[in-house]
Amino acid sequence: YTSSAGTVFSVPVAFVCAIMSLLEFAPSLDDLPYEEDVSRNPYALKSWLRYLDYKQDAPSKMRSMLFERALRELPGSYKLWNSYLVERVTMMKGKTITDPGYEAVNRLFERALVFMNKMPRIWLHYTSFLSRDQRVLTRARRTYDRALRSLPITQHPRVWEAYIAWVKEEQGLPTVSAVRIWRRYLKLDPTVVEDYIDYLIKIDYFDEAAAVLARSLNDEFFQSSKGRSKHELWLQLCELISQHPKHIKSIKVDPIIRGGISKYTDQVGKLWTSLAEYYIQLAQFENARNVFEEAINTVITVRDFSHIWDAYTQFEDTFLSLRIENLEKMQQGGGDEDVDPEAIEEEALELDLITARYEHLVERQPLLMNSVLLRQNPHNVHEWLKRVKLYEAALNPVMVVETYTEAVTKVNPAKAKGKPHTMWCSFARYYEQHGRLDEARAIFLKGTEVPYRNIDDLASVWCEYAEMEIRHMNLEGALEILRRATISPKRNVAIPETEPVQKRVHKSTKLWTFYADLEESLGTLETTRAVYDKMIDLKIVTPQIILNYASYLEENRHFEEAFKAYEKGVTLFPFPHSLDVWVVYLAKFVQRFGGGKIERARDLFEQVLKHAPPAQGKVFFVMYAGLEEEYGLARHAMAVYDRACSAKDIPPEDRYALYLLYIEKATEFFGVTHTREIYERAIESMPDKYSRELCLRFATLERQLGEIDRARGIYIHCSQMSDPRAYASFWDTWASFERRHGNEDTYREMLRIKRSVQALYGTQLNAIISNADLIGTAKPTNDAMESLEASAVSHLPEGVNMQDLRTAVAPGSERSVLTGASSSASGHGIVKPPSTDYDMERASASWENQEEINISSSADADDAQAGDNVQIEEVAVPAAVYGAAASSKGKGKEKEIDTEGT
Numbered sequence: 001y002t003s004s005a006g007t008v009f010s011v012p013v014a015f016v017c018a019i020m021s022l023l024e025f026a027p028s029l030d031d032l033p034y035e036e037d038v039s040r041n042p043y044a045l046k047s048w049l050r051y052l053d054y055k056q057d058a059p060s061k062m063r064s065m066l067f068e069r070a071l072r073e074l075p076g077s078y079k080l081w082n083s084y085l086v087e088r089v090t091m092m093k094g095k096t097i098t099d100p101g102y103e104a105v106n107r108l109f110e111r112a113l114v115f116m117n118k119m120p121r122i123w124l125h126y127t128s129f130l131s132r133d134q135r136v137l138t139r140a141r142r143t144y145d146r147a148l149r150s151l152p153i154t155q156h157p158r159v160w161e162a163y164i165a166w167v168k169e170e171q172g173l174p175t176v177s178a179v180r181i182w183r184r185y186l187k188l189d190p191t192v193v194e195d196y197i198d199y200l201i202k203i204d205y206f207d208e209a210a211a212v213l214a215r216s217l218n219d220e221f222f223q224s225s226k227g228r229s230k231h232e233l234w235l236q237l238c239e240l241i242s243q244h245p246k247h248i249k250s251i252k253v254d255p256i257i258r259g260g261i262s263k264y265t266d267q268v269g270k271l272w273t274s275l276a277e278y279y280i281q282l283a284q285f286e287n288a289r290n291v292f293e294e295a296i297n298t299v300i301t302v303r304d305f306s307h308i309w310d311a312y313t314q315f316e317d318t319f320l321s322l323r324i325e326n327l328e329k330m331q332q333g334g335g336d337e338d339v340d341p342e343a344i345e346e347e348a349l350e351l352d353l354i355t356a357r358y359e360h361l362v363e364r365q366p367l368l369m370n371s372v373l374l375r376q377n378p379h380n381v382h383e384w385l386k387r388v389k390l391y392e393a394a395l396n397p398v399m400v401v402e403t404y405t406e407a408v409t410k411v412n413p414a415k416a417k418g419k420p421h422t423m424w425c426s427f428a429r430y431y432e433q434h435g436r437l438d439e440a441r442a443i444f445l446k447g448t449e450v451p452y453r454n455i456d457d458l459a460s461v462w463c464e465y466a467e468m469e470i471r472h473m474n475l476e477g478a479l480e481i482l483r484r485a486t487i488s489p490k491r492n493v494a495i496p497e498t499e500p501v502q503k504r505v506h507k508s509t510k511l512w513t514f515y516a517d518l519e520e521s522l523g524t525l526e527t528t529r530a531v532y533d534k535m536i537d538l539k540i541v542t543p544q545i546i547l548n549y550a551s552y553l554e555e556n557r558h559f560e561e562a563f564k565a566y567e568k569g570v571t572l573f574p575f576p577h578s579l580d581v582w583v584v585y586l587a588k589f590v591q592r593f594g595g596g597k598i599e600r601a602r603d604l605f606e607q608v609l610k611h612a613p614p615a616q617g618k619v620f621f622v623m624y625a626g627l628e629e630e631y632g633l634a635r636h637a638m639a640v641y642d643r644a645c646s647a648k649d650i651p652p653e654d655r656y657a658l659y660l661l662y663i664e665k666a667t668e669f670f671g672v673t674h675t676r677e678i679y680e681r682a683i684e685s686m687p688d689k690y691s692r693e694l695c696l697r698f699a700t701l702e703r704q705l706g707e708i709d710r711a712r713g714i715y716i717h718c719s720q721m722s723d724p725r726a727y728a729s730f731w732d733t734w735a736s737f738e739r740r741h742g743n744e745d746t747y748r749e750m751l752r753i754k755r756s757v758q759a760l761y762g763t764q765l766n767a768i769i770s771n772a773d774l775i776g777t778a779k780p781t782n783d784a785m786e787s788l789e790a791s792a793v794s795h796l797p798e799g800v801n802m803q804d805l806r807t808a809v810a811p812g813s814e815r816s817v818l819t820g821a822s823s824s825a826s827g828h829g830i831v832k833p834p835s836t837d838y839d840m841e842r843a844s845a846s847w848e849n850q851e852e853i854n855i856s857s858s859a860d861a862d863d864a865q866a867g868d869n870v871q872i873e874e875v876a877v878p879a880a881v882y883g884a885a886a887s888s889k890g891k892g893k894e895k896e897i898d899t900e901g902t
Contacts, residue, residue, distance in 0.1 A: 031054075031055075034047075034050065034051040034054055037050070037051070038051055038069075038070075042073045043073060043074060045074060045077055045079065045080070048066075048070040048073075048074065048080065049079070051066065051070075052066060052067070052070070052083070060087075060091055063087065064084075064088070067080065067083075067084040067087075071084065075115050076115050078116060078119060078122075081112045081115070081116055081122065082121065082122065082125075084108070084112075085105075085108065085109065085112060085122070085125060086125075088104075088105050088108055089105060089125070089129055089133070092105055092133065097134060097135075102133075102134055105129065106129075106130075109122070109125075109126040109129070113126070113150075117150045118150065118151065118152075120147070120151055120155045120158050120159060123143070123146075123147035123150070123151065123159065124147075124158065124159065124162055126143060126147075127140055127143050127144050127147065127162065127163075127166075128162070130143055131166050131170070132166075135172075137170065137172060137173055140166070141173075141177065141181075144159065144162075144163045144166075147159050148160075148163075156188060157188075157189070160185050160188060160189070163181065163185070164181070164182070164185055164192075164195075167181050167182070167199075168199060175203050175205065178199075178203070179200070179203075179205065179208065182196045182199065191223075191225045192225065193212060193216055193222075194224060194225060194226055194228070195225075196212060197209045197212055197213050197216075200212065201240070204247075206240060206244040206247040206248065207247050207248050207249050207250050207251075208250075209240060210237060210240050210241050210248050210250075210251055211250045211251055213233060213236065213237045213240070214237060214251050214256060216233065217230060217233055217234060217237065231264050231266075231267070234260045234263075234264055234267075234271075235267065235270065235271075237256065237260075238257055238260060238270070238271055238274035238275075239274060241253045241256070241257075241274075241278055242274040242275070242277040242278045242281065243277070243281070244281075245278045245279075245281040245282045246281065246282065253275070253278055254275065257271055257274060257275040257278070258275070261275075268295075268299055268301075268304045269295075269299060269301075269303065269304030269305070269306075269307030269308050270307065272291065272292075272294075272295035272299070272304075272308050273295075273307060273308060273311040275291050276288045276291040276292050276295070276311065276312075276315070277311075279291060280315065285319065288315065292308065292311070292312040292315070295308045295312075296308050296309065296312065296368050296372075297368075297371065298375075299372060299375075300372060300375045300376045301372070301376065302369070302372060302373070305368070305369060305372045309365070309368075312361070313361070313362070316354075316357070316358045316361060317358070319354065320351075320354055320355060320358055323347070323350065323351050323354055324351065326347065327344070327347050327348060327351055330343065330344050330347055331344060366390055367387070367390055370383055370386060370387045370390065371387075374387070377417060378410045378411070379410070379411050379412055379415045379416045379417055380416075380417045380418065381407075381411060381416055381417060381418030381419060381420055381422060381423055382417070382418045384403065384407035384411065384423060385407075385422065385423065385426060387403050387407075388400055388403050388404060388407075388426070388430075391403055400430065401430075404423070404426070404427040404430065407423050407427075408423055408424060408427065408447075411423065413450055413451055413452045413453055413457070414451070414453055416453075419457060419460075420450070420452060420457060421447065421450075421452060421457040421458070421460045421461045422460075424443060424444070424446070424447030424450070424461055425444075425447070425460070425461060425464040427443050427447075428440040428441075428443040428444050428447070428464070428465075428468070429464075429468075431443065432468055432471075437468075437472065440468060441465075441468075444461060444464070444465040444468070445465075447461045448461050448462060448465075448485075448502070449502070451500055451501065451502075452501050453501075454501065455501050455504055455505055455507070455508050456508065456510060457501070458501045458502065458505045458508075459485070459505055459508035459510045459511040460510070462481065462482065462485040462505070462511055463510065463511065463514050465481050466478040466481045466482050466514065466518070469481060470518075475522050478518060479518060479519070479522060479523070482511070482514065482515040482518060483515075485505060485506075485511055485515075486505075486506050486511060486512060486515055486534075487506060488506040488507075488534075488538065489506075495507075506538070507538055507540050508540075509540050509541075509542065509545075512531070512534075512535050512538075512540060513545065515531055516528065516531045516532060516535065516545070516548075516549075519531050520552060525556055525558075528552065529553075529561075532545075532549040532552075532565075536568055536572070539572065541569075541572065543569060543573055543577055543578065543580055543581050544580075546565060546566070546568065546569030546572075546573075546581055547569075547580065547581065547584055549562075549565045550562040550563075550565040550566050550569075550584070550585075550588075553565060554588070559592055562588070563585070563588075563589065566581060566584070566585035566588070567585075569581040569585075570582055570585065570608075574611075575611060575612055575613055575616065576613070576616060579612075579616055582608050582612070582620070583619065583623075585604070586601075586604060586605065586608070586620070586623055587623070589601060589604060590623075590627055590631075594630075594631055595630075595631030595632070598627070598631055598632060601627055602624075602627075605620060605623070605624040605627070608620050609621070609624070614647065614649030614650045614651070615650075615651055615654075617644070617647065617649075617650055617654075618644070618650060618654040618657070618658060621640060621641070621643070621644035621658065622644075622658075622661070624640050625637045625640040625641050625644070625665070628640055629665070634669045634670075637665065637669075638662075638665070638666065638669070638670075641658065641661065641662040641665060641666075642662070644658045644662075645658050645659050645662055645678075645681075645682070645685075652686065652687055652689075652690060653690075655685075655686065655690075656686060656690040656693075656694075659678070659682045659686070659694070662678055663675045663678050663679065663682075663697075666678055672701060672705065673705075675701070676698075679694060679697070679698040679701070680698075682694050683695055683698065683717075688721045691718075691721065692718055692721060692722060692727070692730065695714050695715070695717065695718035696718070696730070696733065698714050699711040699714040699715055699718070699737070702714060703737065703741070708741050708742075711737065711741075712737075712738075712742070712746065715734045715737065715750075716753060718730065719731075719734070719753050719754070719757055720757065722757070723757065723758070723761045724754055724757060724758045725758070725761075731754060734750055735747075735750065738750050
């Protein structure tokens with residue numbers, strides 16, 4: 001370098017380069033306002049931030065120099081340090097790990113932490129840069145530790161959250177270091193213990209995981225952060241130690257699982273199998289078998305038993321298969337090496353033992369299941385008897401006796417499910433089958449002292465005891481047993497239900513019935529009568545016992561005593577229980593005395609008719625009338641029938657049957673003409689359903705007698721209760737009658753009545769629907785609505801509802817919905833029948849009849865129309881029979897009617 005004076009100087013090149021670089025980053029003219037601002041206010045943060053914001057597009061080195069200048073003036077500014085660090089870290093993105101810039105940024109972080117050591121965000125930024133960008137694990141771990149030492153405790157959760165997340169994600173971190181970090185974190189926040197356990201399982205630290213999980217379960221204040229119950233944690237612990245038993249060293253597995261079994265009764269089966277699986281994984285097969293045996297002999301539910309049984313049989317099956325394979329390999333030889341024959345023989349013996357043990361296990365399955373049910377309910381009588389049958393099938397009499405003894409000892413009759421007396425009876429019968437009667441008698445006597453809940457249980461024991469004596473032909477002994485069982489107190493006083501059954505068994509109907517049967521077979525007449533009389537005094541008889549007593553007396557020719565027994569029976573039992581007694585009593589009395597004591601018989605019938613309900617009076621009326629027919633007077637029999645038919649309380653179907661019988665008997669005794677009055681009264685009093693049938697019978701009778709006009713009058717009367725759409729058969733019968741016995745005018749009259757009746761029912765139909773529509777549109781209150789609906793529906797014909805009525809009268813509807821109609825003549829109709837011809841024609845016009853015959857006023861038109869539409873069978877009839885119809889014909893040839901078939 002030459003000066004202006006001509007002097008030459010020597011300058012180093014590095015110095016020249018440095019001067020040139022400074023000149024390169026020297027402020028420009030545009031930077032002067034910002035430079036002046038920061039020069040005047042070097043400690044103003046906003047001035048530096050404005051300058052940095054202005055230079056945001058400048059080269060990184062220029063911005064770094066500007067950051068350094070600002071931090072030299074404001075070293076405690078968090079915003080400057082944070083912005084500077086973020087910018088420098090961003091500059092390192094995409095560069096190789098060997099770039100020296102990483103270390104420069106690390107030094108910059110260290111410089112920042114000199115002033116910003118209480119700022120957790122700077123620490124987290126630094127640790128993230130070390131752990132994720134550079135992956136320097138040791139330095140990152142130490143930096144996390146420095147941050148925890150520098151920051152206050154209130155800021156630690158922020159650091160630990162990032163720290164633990166890094167430990168979970170980092171695969172290269174040594175597991176020892178990771179476990180120590182987790183342990184430190186648990187001291188700060190014990191609620192994350194479940195995450196710690198999951199992490200330990202993930203890194204195969206099963207022993208540590210089981211220990212931590214066991215400590216958590218033993219802590220009564222522990223609450224799961226994931227919402228899991230202690231029951232679920234127990235299952236997790238059992239699964240963990242059963243699947244990885246070789247890694248578990250720090251805890252005692254057996255006591256832990258047994259504690260869970262006693263604590264969580266709903267998962268007993270799974271916990272037992274977990275304990276057995278633990279020993280199986282350790283190759284301790286005998287211990288596993290002991291666990292399985294203990295489990296199936298202690299569980300009390302079928303579900304747990306099934307779970308354990310499946311695991312046990314699967315274990316034995318797998319173990320047996322492996323031993324078979326091992327034996328086959330030994331028999332085939334191991335290559336060139338010789339196999340010891342003694343080892344093969346020992347293996348074969350071991351295999352036989354395992355097979356026998358497996359078969360014995362399968363054979364015991366029914367007994368094991370039965371044991372489970374008995375542990376569940378030791379008072380289950382059915383299961384005890386089932387257990388006895390299993391031992392009997394196995395031909396093990398010792399266990400049969402032990403089971404019976406245990407059953408009668410453990411079963412409490414007050415809590416028994418089933419009939420406890422069956423155990424005692426079955427126990428005694430077992431000894432009886434083996435010929436040991438003394439032991440059987442002792443068991444029966446012991447069974448009679450048991451405090452049963454019901455009298456029938458004790459009575460059954462006494463009956464079984466007596467039946468055993470009968471089977472062995474000890475008849476006197478059987479009678480003596482029943483006498484002992486039926487001993488009653490001297491005074492017949494009421495014994496409360498709280499007293500033992502031994503004091504109340506003398507009122508057992510079952511026991512007394514057996515005693516009476518035995519006395520009938522083995523005793524005398526006097527002893528048998530004494531037994532029956534005692535039963536009647538105790539009021540433990542039934543209607544069947546009364547019948548048996550009377551039948552026994554009749555067999556021994558004591559008829560009056562039998563009738564006294566019947567009298568006692570009908571006195572003891574009201575209707576309907578005494579119905580059979582009365583029927584048999586009256587039948588036997590009539591059979592015995594016939595007409596000899598007819599007045600007494602009449603008194604009996606009057607007595608029963610006074611007390612019998614109407615529904616059961618028919619049979620007695622028929623029997624009473626039969627008595628009068630056979631032994632009394634016919635008019636008395638007719639009076640009984642008349643009285644039966646006049647009774648209003650008798651059901652209609654019974655009254656109808658009585659009327660038919662009344663008509664039949666009247667015909668038999670007095671002739672058919674006497675039945676007209678009966679028919680008329682029956683038609684008046686019976687409902688339409690039965691009156692219609694009686695009308696048809698009455699009309700048939702009159703036709704057979706040649707009374708054509710009377711028959712026609714009956715048909716006209718019956719037509720008022722027969723809607724043509726519902727009872728077409730009636731109209732067909734009438735039409736057939738007119739074709740056979742009538743003429744054109746009578747046939748036309750029949751058709752006119754048919755149209756009138758059809759119009760009448762159509763008018764009623766419209767009236768009902770109109771009332772229903774008014775009910776639907778008026779919207780009355782609930783009570784009024786129900787009243788109106790009930791009023792409308794009550795007048796509907798039988799089998800018809802409101803919807804069917806609307807469908808029937810809809811325009812174009814051809815559907816006939818009426819299945820029955822109430823007779824207006826009987827007072828059941830809604831609208832009275834038209835009383836005038838004008839009313840009848842107006843009602844007829846409201847219904848279009850498909851069978852209508854258009855009758856004009858001209859006689860010629862009538863003849864032509866009738867000739868076109870009606871096929872009249874013209875037959876010759878006598879004038880006398882034709883009656884009034886012949887005179888109304890006027891001029892014309894007299895027609896004769898063929899009376900054949902009438």
